[in-house]
Amino acid sequence: MDDVLELEKRVAELNKTLHEYGRAYYELDAPIVPDSEYDEKMKELLAIEEEHPDLIYPDSPTQRVGGAPLEVFNKVVHRHPMLSLANAFNEEDLKDFDRRVKEATGNAVYVCELKIDGLAVSLQYENGRLVQGATRGDGSVGEDITANLKTIRSIPHKLNESLTIEVRGEAYMPKNSFVKLNEDRDEAGEVPFANPRNAAAGSLRQLDSKVAESRNLATFIYAVGGDAEVYGLDSHSDALNKVDELGLTTNKERKRCTTIEEVLEYVAYWTENRLNLDYEIDGIVIKVDNFESQEQLGYTAKSPKWAIAYKFPAEEVHTQLLDIELSVGRTGVVTPTGILxxxxxxxxxxxxxxxxxxDLIREKDIRIGDHVVLRKAGDIIPEIVMSLKEQRTGEEEPFHMPDNCPVCDSELVRIEGEVALRCVNPKCPAQMKEALIHFVSRRAMNIDGVGEKLIEQLYTADLVQDVSDLYTLTKESLLSLERIGEKSATNILTAIEQSKENSLEKLLFGLGVRHVGEKVARILAEEYRTLDALEQATEEELVNIFEIGAIVADSVTTYFSTEEVQEVMNKLRSYGVNTVYNGATREELPTTGPFAGKTIVLTGKLAELTRGEAKEQIESLGGTVSGSVSKKTDLVIAGEDAGSKLTKAQELEIEIWDEQAMLDALGVDMNENND
Known part of the structure; x- marks a missing residue:
């Protein structure tokens, strides 16, 4: 009797804990434990329920899919439930799945696909036109996020055929977009996303579709919803091929396997090579290919019996937090960094x-000296998951942020709506140095030869205090610095002089105005054409510009109304720095030529131009540079070590150029430049 009571108590504990974990993950997009811990507890609950069916309660997390739909969105009732998949964690689990399939069907052919770590979505097309997009929600009812999904470039608004069809897939955030988004959020004093999956989910649950559009999301379609046989399809692989024909994007890394050994080889390959992808995957999905066999196998309340998801083992390691250092960014945000x-x-x-x-340190109860669990968020960014409290000796020290800036000793403030502490002293040396480093960077004013170490020297020697001082440097002042010779000084001054010719958008981005990235800088430059006109802009005017919201408008007007900023702008003008937009407006871009009107993808390493330089030149000639290959791609330019994008372009029979062909079309003679 005591054993039964203990078991009931344990089931109740697991139910409560998994509901809390699930709500944080699915509904709040803010996971509070690693996936491995959630999976471990779910596996324990499933094992208990299998042995004791009387302990399966209607509200058990094993009987649910995903999380409840959010109240702020209209509800969408799925015509066919969007079920989740049963999990496999090792080779034996996969062999057991294969055995069950063969016992029920006699034989099996499988389709293996990468398990994209994103947000499951459903797209409804009527007569070929997209009419609705929804999240999975709880599996039966999802959220209507049509407006946000329409901002994703890989989702066509019109199919290649006038079909009425539902398709299902995964919306995700590419790794490079995830890194940039978290950098921007850190800089703005906002809480960073834990991983690309939560970033994608958070983006698609925005009430303002402009936010979703700015996040550079993508999708892979993985199934036809409902009765695929209606469309004359006999198998899952046929359905995916049909989806490709309709103009939607599927993942081309899928493989049809005729034996479980082939499945295991596929799993082993991607376990080893998943870090080479430009998006995050957390496992492999294995599906029985034939639809008739799928019907024979059927469903449980939560999952199809004809599919399983192999979950990669969580790559988490243990280490020790030796110290916490503070750094001050160019916008004044003070960021604690763990030294491990x-x-x-x-x-x-x-x-x-x-x-x-x-706040995050306090929430995770991380102390200096703690042994901690470390992983890479999105396989990219090092992240301390939790402290191992059971290993504490009593010598660990709680961390508290200081009241004053660690560099200039000014009082730190917390701006309303932000979690970060910020130094608001405009003369803070740390901010000034970071601002200078940003100004000279390749994506901004592109002053070659002036990097972080030289900025440090110039600042320490009191030769440069703000960005305008760069244009007062002389050969004599540079030669006074260590390790700067005659040739280096000449090259640096030449690069500074050349930067004066940059178009206005480069200057705007280089100035480091809060919330003004490269894209916003170009929009402002195109709209106002001169720095003089932009400085006179009002918040009301700015908000009326497409893609410029109230936060950006307030930031821009506040920045240019500051006396210190006005002084720097006047200096830049007096030193001959261009303050006019040199580029063409969208209406003025060329309509003829090798790139005009074409969608182009750059892949691999370019030897002569940087990716940014190539993109800029192509766009100046009327082309659009995209980050992914699809049927809408007109041209792929492949440098050295081009990978999956080149393979996909070859499969789709898209025109492919090497770098030299691109240079010829751009009219760039590298030999002449190198003389």
Whole structure:
């Protein structure tokens, strides 16, 4: 009797804990434990329920899919439930799945697909036109996020055929977009996303579709919803091929396997090579290919019996937090960084990890001296998951953010709506140095030869205090610095002089105005054409510009109304720095030529131009540079070590150029430049 009571108590504990974990993950997009811990507890509950069916309660998390739909969105009732998949964690689980399939059907052919770590969505097309997009929600009822899904370039608004059809897939955030988004959020004093999956989910649950559009999301379609046989399809692989024909995007890394051994080889390959992808995957999905066999196998209340998801083992390691250092960014945000005992994780040795802000440190109860669990968010960014409290000796020290800036000693403030502490002293040396480093960077004013170390020297020698001082440097002042010779000084001055010719958008981005990235800088430059006109702009005018919201408008007007900023702008003008937009408006872009009106993808390493330089030149000639290959791609330019994008272009029979062909079309003679 005591054993039964203990078991009931344990089931109740697991139910409560998994509901809390599930709500944080599915509904709040803010996971509170690693996936491995959730999976471990779910596996324990499933094992208990299998042995004791009387302990399966209607509200058990094993009987639910996803999370409840959010109240702010209209509800969408799925005509066919969007079920989740049963999990496999090792080779034996996959062999058991294969055995069950063969016992029920006699034989099996499988389709293996990468398990994209994103947000499951459903797209409804009527007569070929997109009419509705929804989240999975709880499996039966989802959220209507049509407006946000329409901003994703890989989702066509019109299919290649006038079919009425539902398709299902995964909306995700590419790794490079995830890194940039978190950098921007850190800089703005906002809480960073835990991983690309939560970033994608958070983006698609925005009430303002402009926010979703700015996040550079993508999708892979993985199924036809409902009765695929209606469309004359006999198998899952046929359905995916049909989806491709309709103009939707599927993942081309899928493989049809005739034996479980082939499945295991596929799993082993992607376990080893998943870090090479430009998006995050957390496992492999294995599906029985034939629809008739799927019907024979049937469903449980939560999952189809004809599919299983192999979950990659969580790559988490243990190390020790030796100290916490503070750094001040160019916008004044003070960021704590954990100094770790170096450890190998996801292919690289990690000795530092951002802790973002004091609230996060307190929430995770992380102390200096703690042994901690470390992983890479999205296989990219080192992240301390939790402290191992059971290993504490009593010598660990709680961390508290200081009241004053660690560099200039000014009082730190917390701006309303932000979690970060910020130094608001415009003369803070740390901010000024970071602002200078940003100004000279390749994506901004592109002053070649002036990097972080030289900026440090110039600032320490009191030769440069703000960005305008760069244009007062002389050969004599540069030669006074260590390790700067005659040739280096000449090259630096030449690069500074050349930067004066940059178009206005480069200057705007280089100035580091809060919330003004490259895209917003170009929009403002195109709209106002001159710095003089932009400085006179009002918030009301700015808000009326497409893609410029109230936050950006307030930031821009506040920045240019500051006396210190006005002084720097006047200096830049007096030193001959261009303050006019040199580029063409969208209406003025060329309509003829090798790139005009074409969608182009750059892949691999370019030897002569940087990716940014090539993109800029192509766009100046009327082309659009995209990050992914699809049927809408007109041209792929492949440098060295081009990978999956080149393979996909070859499969789709898209025109492919090497770098030299691109240079010829751009009219760039590298030999002449190198003379």
């Amino acid at each position: 005992e170096p450890v190998l994780v996801a292919g690289t040795t990690v000795g530092r990890a951002s802790l973002h802000n004091e």
